[in-house]
Amino acid sequence: MPTTTAQVPLAVVAITLVSIALLLLNATLLVINTAGTMDSHRQYARSYEIKRSLTAFQSTIATAEAGQRGYLLTGQAVYLEPFRRAARSWRAEIERLRELEADNGGAGGTQRAADLDALEAMTANAVARLEGTIAHTGEVGNADVAGTGWATADMNRVREHVERMLQEEDTRIEALRGEVVHDMWLTVGIAVFTTVLTVGVLIGLQVLLRRYVAARARAEGALLDANQHLNRQVEERTSELTELSQHLISVSEEEKARIARELHDTLGSNLTAINMDLNWISKRLPEGQPELRERLQRSLQMLADTVELKHEVIEGLRPSHLDNLGLAYAMRTHCREFTRRTGVPCDVQVTEDFDDLDPSWSIALYRIAQEALTNVTRHARAQSVRVDLSRSEDGIRLRIIDDGAGMTEGAVSRAKSHGLVGMRERMRQIGGVIRFGTDPAKGGTVVDAFIPRTAAT
8 A cells, every 4th residue: 555754845834933923923012012002091091080080079179168158158057068068078089089099100109199198288278267267157147258268268279289280180191192092003013014924924835835735635645545445455354254253153053053962962862871771780789789889879970960061061052942942931041040050140021932033033142141141140240130031013122131340441342352242243143233331220231132123024
């Protein structure tokens, strides 16, 4: 069979590595620039949030001042409620600004923290003056004009400080906007450059790959032809081996039957004749010969054991019950013998006698049960076995179920599982199927053989 060594050209490998390097470089640069853009965008958004908080703080202070003036002008306590809300909430706005400035970081963080400290001190002083004017007005019944002037001057300083901080945030926002635009254009430029370069490299790679694919296709065509030829040879050999296996099974059964008949006819008649002669001698042996009589009795016992052994050998080769009394009786007899030899209870469930069954089916099912029970004895360590033989509209099913250790994983496909292979070949010979599994209830092994009704045709 021809062999082909497929080796990628060095130029293709080199260009592929260059393409991968360019793509990795492109991805790395994109990640770096995208991270920078996202960071700038976060600072941009945070500056807007700082500006919004400054505006809210400014509005809170204005509300406090407006409430104080309304109370001083009208003397109505209803104006004190917005003043008190503002006096309670302005420090929360300051804390919110501190949190935003802490997250913002940067080189100007110390200066902004100092600005906030100064703003807090000025606001506390201004609010205290506003509260003083309100308290003094309530005591004397007249507006505290001097205190109001001082409070207004303090509030103006607070507003000027807030305006300056707002201008700084506007300057920072403008600078961040420029950074975001710069990062975006840099990212786009890098992406376009590396993409154009990668496309050029990939075009060259495509040309080389076309040549390589054409050469590879020719080599694969030759390899495919060789594989198809090999597959045909394997199929032919497999078919031959299957036929040989089935032929050997048939020949083996015929040879076993022939040997069983010869043992039954020849050896059986000889043992019967010997038994008759020994019994004749026993009846005519003088009473005064105890040693000879003892030896004769031992010979008669050995003859009886030999007859029993002959019977077991014949039944093992070709069960006479199967040919004379049918599959059901043979199955029950074999299970009783199995229980006698092993001590493991064997429950047989047979729905009918199966006298009309094809002889090839009968011997196949009997041998499968025989082999399954042998495996139970050797491997299962079971406490009980059940054999079910039944007929349905679809065909005939034989199930042997034990409660032993179960079948190990891969046992069916193991090279030395000759017994399982033999059972499968017997079923294949008569058109049936067999499956090996585990009983989900008891955990033991399940041997399930089924002969479809169509196999009879």
